[in-house]
Amino acid sequence: MTESVIDIVSWMCLVAGGLFGIVGGIGVLRLPDFFTRLHGAGLTDTLCAALILLGLMLQAGLTLTTVKLILILVFLFFTSPTATHALAKAALHGKLKPVLAAKESKRSNI
Amino acid sequence: MVHAISLALVSFALWLLLSGHYVPLLIGLGALSALLVVTIALRMDVVDREGHPIHLSPKALLYWPWLGWEIVKANLDVARRILDPRLPISPIVIRLKATQKSDLGRVIYANSITLTPGTVSIDIDGEHIEVHALTREAAQALRTGDMDRRVTRFEGDE
Amino acid sequence: MFVAAGLTILVTMALALIRALLGPTVYDRILAVNMFGTKTVLLIAVFGFLTGRPDFLDIALAYTLINFIAIIAVLKFFEYGDLSRAGRSRAKRVRR
Known part of the structure; x- marks a missing residue:
């Protein structure tokens, strides 16, 4: 009984993660400029990866496999923002200007 | 030691x-x-508070779940906007002041901003972080400084 | 069900590849490659479960780290033209 419940939850996690990945992919194709595309890629880096790995963890149960999956998740969550930031900073220094919304395009200070 | x-x-x-x-x-x-x-x-010479921050481990158990929930909410919002045929985005660049005392705290803050979809930290200059936000609402949520205060509390006393 | 998850990951990888082909700037392509790498990690993990050999996870683990280092190296190469220098931004920070 509990096993089939865990199976269903893990199935839902895997499918939801996959769907988030596809939405992120669509975003990377659809969004208008490089800096907005970063957000689309962020979608696939965070919730998509987390849900898919969570789904696999539920399948593996309490074993060393789960520990490895958790480690993959931790490494991904530590490295992906660093890579994204490095990418954005390189683009900014490479004289790529972000396209801003039409009104209030001035940089606003807090 | x-x-x-x-x-x-x-x-x-x-x-x-x-x-x-x-x-x-x-x-x-x-x-x-x-x-x-x-x-x-x-x-x-990297074995110190910055290279191996064990003093943060107990507080991470409080901060990470909050950050995780923020990430889930932001993900749903960005996914909804991408799938909307009208593509209702309003990209904006803002400058935020980071109130953390150490470089480590500022790195945690900047990475938390980037990890939340819809906002990406694109440049850090001293105490200021430049953030590119996908929507004005996301930028507004950062301006309230809720995340900044939580990271400062997470970083704790030096 | 692992087949379904693997297929969605493959679709995402295809979308990332299209962006890598379209460009238009070099940064768009690096972004697509970064995304492709993350998806590769997930695909290896799912594939390990699909074939019932969780040993694949070790490869996924190593690939996570290699992917990160590769992206940083490529970015550094495009920004400075070589990999051996410490970089401008670091020199700037020293003056504080």
């Missing part, structure tokens, strides 16, 4: 978890590798 011992223990635990073979030879090799890692890290 505390940091060196903790680093050795963490490396050795990592070896044990990843190998999965518990015979004397392999455990001995693991202990040797852990010691080698600590030696190299000491020579590189």
Whole structure:
């Protein structure tokens, strides 16, 4: 009984993660400029990866496999923002200007 | 010294978890590798509060779940906007003041911003972080400074 | 069900590849490659479960780290033209 419940939850996690990945992919194709595309890629880096790995963890149960999956998740969550930031900073220094919304395009200070 | 011992223990635990073979030879090799890692890290002078922040571990248990929930909410919002045929985005660049005292705290803040979809930190200059936000609402949520205060509390006293 | 998850990951990888082909700037392509790498990690993990050999996870683990280092190296190469220098931003920070 509990096993089939865990199976269903893990199935839902895997499918939801996959769907988030596809939405992120669509975003990377659809969004208008490089800096907005970063957000689309962020979608696939965070919730998509987390849900898919969570789904696999539920399948593996309490074993060393789960520990490895958790480690993959931790490494991904530590490295992906660093890579994204490095990418954005390189683009900014490479004289790529972000396209801003039409009104209030001035940089606003807090 | 505390940091060196903790680093050795963490490396050795990592070896044990990843190998999965518990015979004397392999455990001995693991202990040797852990010691080698600590030696190299000491020579590189990276074993300190910044390189191995163990003082943050208890508070991470409070901060990470909150951050995780924020990430889930932001993900749903961005996904909804991408799938909307009208593509209702309003990209904006804002400058935020980071109130953290240490470089480590500012790195945690900037990475938390980037990890939340819809906002990306694109440049750090001293105490100011430049953020590119996908929507004006996301930028507004950052301006309230809720995340900034939580990271400052997470970083704690120096 | 692992087949379904693997297929969605493959579709995402295809979308990332299209962006890598379209460009238009070099940064768009690196972004697509970064995304492709993350998806590769997930695909290896799912594939390990699909074939019933969780040993694949070790490869996924190593690939996570290699992917990160590769992206940083490529970015550094495009920004400075070589990999051996410490970089401008670091020199700027020293003056504080």
